[in-house]
Amino acid sequence: MMATQTPVHAVLDQTSTTPPRRLVLEVLHDWIATVDHKKIGLMYIGYALIFLVVAGLEAILIRIQLAVPNNHFVSPQTFNRLFTMHGTTMVFFVGMPILFGFGNYLIPLMIGARDMAFPRLNAFSFWISAFGGTLLYFSYLGGDGLYGAGSAPDVGWWAYAPLTAHAFSPGHSTDYWTLAVLLSGIGTIGTALNIVATILCMRCPGMKLGRMPLFAWLYLVMSMLVFVTVSPLTAAQIMLMLDRYLGSHFFDTQAGGSAVLWMHFFWIFGHPEVYVLILPAFAYANEIIPVFSRKAIFGYPAMVAASVGIGFISLSVWAHHMFTVGMGAGANAFFTLATMVIGVPTGIKIFNWLATIWGGKVHFTVAMMFAVGFLFQFLIAGLTGIMLSAAPLDWQLGNSYFVVAHFHFVLVGAILFMLFSAFYYWFPKMTGRMLSERIGKWHFWIFLIGFHLTFDLMHIPGLLGMPRRIYTYEADRGWAMWNMLISSGGFIQAIGTLLFVYNMIWSYFKGAVAGADPWDAWTLEWSTTSPPPDYNFAKIPTVESRRPLWDLKHPEDPDSNYE
Amino acid sequence: MPFHPWPPILATQVTTGLGGSPTSIFNPAGTPAHSVFSLSMLVLGITSGIFLVVAGLLLYALLRYRHRPTDENALREPAQIYGSNQIELSWTVIPILIVVMLFLATARVIYTTEHAAKPTDSLDVTVIGHQFWWEYRYPKLGIVTANELHIPVSDPKHPTPTYLTMSSADTDHSFWIPRLAGKMDLIPNKVNTMWIDPQAAGLYLGQCAQYCGTQHAKMLLRVYADTPTEFAAWVAHQRMAATQNVAVAQGRAVFEHNACISCHTIAGTVATGRFGPDLTHVASRDTIASGSVPNSAENLRVFVDDPAHFKPGVLMPPMHLDAQDLDAVTAYLVTLK
Numbered sequence: 001m002m003a004t005q006t007p008v009h010a011v012l013d014q015t016s017t018t019p020p021r022r023l024v025l026e027v028l029h030d031w032i033a034t035v036d037h038k039k040i041g042l043m044y045i046g047y048a049l050i051f052l053v054v055a056g057l058e059a060i061l062i063r064i065q066l067a068v069p070n071n072h073f074v075s076p077q078t079f080n081r082l083f084t085m086h087g088t089t090m091v092f093f094v095g096m097p098i099l100f101g102f103g104n105y106l107i108p109l110m111i112g113a114r115d116m117a118f119p120r121l122n123a124f125s126f127w128i129s130a131f132g133g134t135l136l137y138f139s140y141l142g143g144d145g146l147y148g149a150g151s152a153p154d155v156g157w158w159a160y161a162p163l164t165a166h167a168f169s170p171g172h173s174t175d176y177w178t179l180a181v182l183l184s185g186i187g188t189i190g191t192a193l194n195i196v197a198t199i200l201c202m203r204c205p206g207m208k209l210g211r212m213p214l215f216a217w218l219y220l221v222m223s224m225l226v227f228v229t230v231s232p233l234t235a236a237q238i239m240l241m242l243d244r245y246l247g248s249h250f251f252d253t254q255a256g257g258s259a260v261l262w263m264h265f266f267w268i269f270g271h272p273e274v275y276v277l278i279l280p281a282f283a284y285a286n287e288i289i290p291v292f293s294r295k296a297i298f299g300y301p302a303m304v305a306a307s308v309g310i311g312f313i314s315l316s317v318w319a320h321h322m323f324t325v326g327m328g329a330g331a332n333a334f335f336t337l338a339t340m341v342i343g344v345p346t347g348i349k350i351f352n353w354l355a356t357i358w359g360g361k362v363h364f365t366v367a368m369m370f371a372v373g374f375l376f377q378f379l380i381a382g383l384t385g386i387m388l389s390a391a392p393l394d395w396q397l398g399n400s401y402f403v404v405a406h407f408h409f410v411l412v413g414a415i416l417f418m419l420f421s422a423f424y425y426w427f428p429k430m431t432g433r434m435l436s437e438r439i440g441k442w443h444f445w446i447f448l449i450g451f452h453l454t455f456d457l458m459h460i461p462g463l464l465g466m467p468r469r470i471y472t473y474e475a476d477r478g479w480a481m482w483n484m485l486i487s488s489g490g491f492i493q494a495i496g497t498l499l500f501v502y503n504m505i506w507s508y509f510k511g512a513v514a515g516a517d518p519w520d521a522w523t524l525e526w527s528t529t530s531p532p533p534d535y536n537f538a539k540i541p542t543v544e545s546r547r548p549l550w551d552l553k554h555p556e557d558p559d560s561n562y563e
Numbered sequence: 564m565p566f567h568p569w570p571p572i573l574a575t576q577v578t579t580g581l582g583g584s585p586t587s588i589f590n591p592a593g594t595p596a597h598s599v600f601s602l603s604m605l606v607l608g609i610t611s612g613i614f615l616v617v618a619g620l621l622l623y624a625l626l627r628y629r630h631r632p633t634d635e636n637a638l639r640e641p642a643q644i645y646g647s648n649q650i651e652l653s654w655t656v657i658p659i660l661i662v663v664m665l666f667l668a669t670a671r672v673i674y675t676t677e678h679a680a681k682p683t684d685s686l687d688v689t690v691i692g693h694q695f696w697w698e699y700r701y702p703k704l705g706i707v708t709a710n711e712l713h714i715p716v717s718d719p720k721h722p723t724p725t726y727l728t729m730s731s732a733d734t735d736h737s738f739w740i741p742r743l744a745g746k747m748d749l750i751p752n753k754v755n756t757m758w759i760d761p762q763a764a765g766l767y768l769g770q771c772a773q774y775c776g777t778q779h780a781k782m783l784l785r786v787y788a789d790t791p792t793e794f795a796a797w798v799a800h801q802r803m804a805a806t807q808n809v810a811v812a813q814g815r816a817v818f819e820h821n822a823c824i825s826c827h828t829i830a831g832t833v834a835t836g837r838f839g840p841d842l843t844h845v846a847s848r849d850t851i852a853s854g855s856v857p858n859s860a861e862n863l864r865v866f867v868d869d870p871a872h873f874k875p876g877v878l879m880p881p882m883h884l885d886a887q888d889l890d891a892v893t894a895y896l897v898t899l900k
Contacts, residue, residue: 076777076875156774162751163734163776168694253751259735260753293628299646324737324748324772326755329677333670340662344655351654352646354621360641361630372625379617383610390606390669392599392676395745396588399737399772465586465741467772470780477768478584554640562645 035119036534040126041105042430047130048098053497054137055089058082060494063487069475079471080154081173085136087157088177091273092184093133095415097126099280100191102422103219105430107195109525109532110213112204112541117197121190129187136180143173153177156469158270159240161251161262166244175244182237185230192226195219204524206543210304211563213523213546214297217304218283221311225272225279228315233269236262260325267318275314278410279307281378281418282349285371288425289353291521292368293360296547296559299352306345306352313342323394332391339389346382350375365519366440370421373448377413381406384459399469402462408455412493420447420500427507428514432530436511439503443496450492457485522547585768588741592767593717593760594724595676595744602672609665679758682722686714690729692736692749692771694878695778696840696853706801707828709840711848713787715794717760724760737773740786746772761788770854777876783854804831805843805899814895817888826879829899839879846899852877864893 031039062082065073074082104122108115116122136153143151153173155163164174199220203212240262242248249255251262290297297303319327319335327335353375362368384406388394397403420443427435461479473479517526526549528537545551545559584590591597631637690712691698699708714725729738731749739746740759747757761767771782789797818824819833826839834842845851848858852873856862865872868889870879884892 076780080774080777080779154777160735160774163774168734168776256752258752259750294630294640296643296645298644299651302646302651324746325750326747326753329673332673332677333666336669336673337662337666340666344658344662347658348651348655350617352651354617354624355644355646355650357621357624357628359644360628361637362625362628363630375621376618379614379621383614386610386665387603387606390602390665390672392669392672392745393603393606395747396596396599396603396741398746399739463588464584465588465739465769467737467739467770469774470770472780474783477586557643559643562643 035115035123037104037108037116037119037122038430038532038534038536040122041101041103043130044097044101044104044126046101047126047133048094048101049501051089051093051133052098053501055086055094056494056497058086058089060490062086063490065471066473066483067487068484069473069477069480071472074471076471077151077154080156080469081152083469084153084156084177088136088153088181089133090411091157091277092181093129093136095277095411096184096188097129097133098419099222099277100188102284102419102426103195103280104191106426106525107198107216107219108202109429109528109536110215110523111199111202111207112524112537112543113198113202114536114540116194117202118194122194125187125190125194127187128190129184132180132183132187135176135183139173139176139180143176144171158266159262160266161240161257161259162253164240164244164262165252165254167254175241178237178240178244182234185234185237188226188230189234192223192230195223196227199223204540204543210301211543211546214286214300214303214307215283215523218279218286218307221307222276222279222283225276225311225314229269229272229276232265236265236269239265260322263322263325264318267321268315271318271321272314274407274410275310277415279310281374281415282307284418284422284425285353285374287521287523288367288371288421289375290356291425291519292363292365292371293357294363295356295360296550297352298355298358299348300546302348303352306348309345310342313338313345317342320389320391320394321398323391324398336389336391340386343382343386343389350379350382365424366435366437366444367421367424367519369441369444370417370424373444374414374417374421377409377417377451381409381414384409397462399467400462401466401468402459404468405455405458405462408458412451413455417451420444423500423504425519426525427504428518429525429530429532431508431511432514433507433509433511434514434518435507436503439499439506443499443503446499447493447496450489450494450496453489453492454486455489457482457489461486517549520553522550524548527552586741590742592763593743594719594722594762595757595759596742598672598676599745602668605668606665609661613661681726681758682724684721684723685758686723686725688712688714688725688727690727690738690749692729692731692733692738692775694733694776695771695782695874695876697738697782697784698732698840701798704798704802706798707841708801708844708848710783710853711785711787711850713789713794713797714759714761715791716764716788717762719762722760724758726756726758729755729757734775735773736771736775736782738769738784739772740767740769740784742767743769743786748773759786761786764788764790764793778874781853781855781874783850785850785854800847800900801844805829807831808898811891811895811898814891814893817884817892818895821882821884822880823882823892842896842899844899846897860893860897863896864889867892867896 061074065071065079139152141150151173153176155169155174162168199216239250243250243252249257251257253259286297316338317335319331320339323332388397388403388406424435424440461482464478466473466479514530516529524541527541545563547559551558551560591600687703689700689702697710699712715723717723729747729749730753731751736749737746738749743759743761744757747755765788767786769784771779824834824836826836828835828841830843850856851858851862851866856873869881870877
């Protein structure tokens, strides 16, 4: 009888199911002022995708120029700026932000937290990195300062001294490069600090370190590496600015400075940086491969140990970038050994993924197809890495197109493939809509063909003596046909990428509604709605194993019995 | 020649093949290049073996354990296996053994190449990298030349290797003749050494392998391995002062009354500049502009008139000579055999 009576204050309890229409400015203000880890994560990803397209276009221009020998499509100056901007952008303004974007979005959700440990630092880190990228590209307008019409930096992404000294780089383009990298480095350290604090302090009840998703472990190792490696880079950038403006002589060889010192500073950052970029790719693989094989990850403790091992060993390999610098036989032998040793924990990872697939039921969704591409391509990249780790082979192949092919196998074949996989896997969580599997399959196959056409063949001109960073080459060297094929593969990859962009836009509006857990997955982010509410979890979850949703779905046989 | 027609390039590519490239590391002609080549074959063998095993297992697992919707158990989850310490141990230990083996083979090549005993019959050459050309000095022979390195061929039974002492006048460069040896960087304020021993007479090509500025691409390397008699003749010729020829006195006057002498040396004249290549015997070289174009009167004239025509970014400024002076100075330069 009482049920028909409505309390007076009931109207206040009602939440409108259709949110009121808001002005564009209000929405914009929402995004700019946000400290929500999910919004910041999405901004990181969006910002990185814009730069991915920009740096991809730079790569296309580079490939047009190199398609035929003695080409005059762009001038040498323009070409040198293109490869400098392509490398700098891809590493600092695509790779780092997109990986931080996924980390930012997913880590709190995976460990059952409501936000990152320092939400305001999070926003600061994003905006300072974004400012760095903008500054880098502003150099196209302001690079020459008072000297001329403007130019971008042309010192290469590793900016070896003394090419960066005032004598060889007049104008301001090198300063824009220095400041852009410096600022993005500050943002990087800020976010890394945030990730470490979040993972160490914000895990939900029951989630011991040994129960964390491997995703979080990988991001923990990656962020620790950032502390150790970005700091020397930042120091070196400040020293370079002192050289250029206050007359110090750290790297100014004309006044007795050391060119080799810069190399050490740069590569103690630069090589671990490769692992900073690849560890998140491992993180995605550790989540995606088990879910689509329908099996728990094989050898969780070994995977953790291998990740931490990679983190430590990667700090002792930097001088394998310097085998031709004249370090002497002892140092060459040491860095050969250190570099080969890192193959061991890396191999353990591949074997554990293999064992995870073994005995499973593999579902070839687009996310899994990209992950499979990652496995094979990362295997090849690792093996060419072993070849290059042998100093004598590096004497021949270092700075040749073989190296360019090797690290693009890592960066595109492994990291970008795994990123595509991550997009197909987590896009439903982030937007509430599935990415189209049909367009996704086209995207996968076209991109795969383009990738292999470009980067398989790119090893060959390196073996035939073609150095990197040349704007053109002689017709009699036997490199022309390979370069033409490599360039055509670049266009095929561009088509694949366009399909991906189209898929995201189309699916955002028209994709199938995802629901909370479209993949029947096992980690906490799938226990909340898609997209998750601002507060992530209405009630902070409690976990008893590494796969809390498995335990929920299989109460008769929970993981906690076996861990 | 802005654009090469495509079909002829394809044809030459197919006929030359991989080993046909003049800069292929698969066609070694010197001891260091040979030892790197054999090491690379060993490493390639091992890595190919690993690839076949691991990729084969992966492929098998993916096909064998693919989800089959028609299976009666299609909806059941597979057995959950969490790991195995024995298996983890085996795929840790086996790679470690492979690494040890590979490292020992590699270390041997590192030490035999870098610590090779220097024979008494070796030749010393100082190589100085410049933006964007190569300076070669033969300290014991009193020769200074540029861009085309002449060295004696080295008979394996009685080796006469050439030891290069290397540094840079400006930015980093790298000396790389793939058929003779791996590369070695030329770094300002640092002295590096390497040795080469071409075992067959002929021309060996390469180019700068460390990005050094705008015109890095056309900093080409040419090493001529001469027979002992050819080399002796070349040395004798290079040690002479520049030819004096009254017929080209006007061109010499143009050269000596312009800024040319600030940067170039012509032995026996007032030209003693050190910034650009030594031109004492410039006409005896096969190429100009660091190997980018053949040495001909026409090319020389174009180069003097507008150095950036062949090499955009070259540091030599255009001298703004009128046509008459250009002809005269070109006529003078071609006599400097």
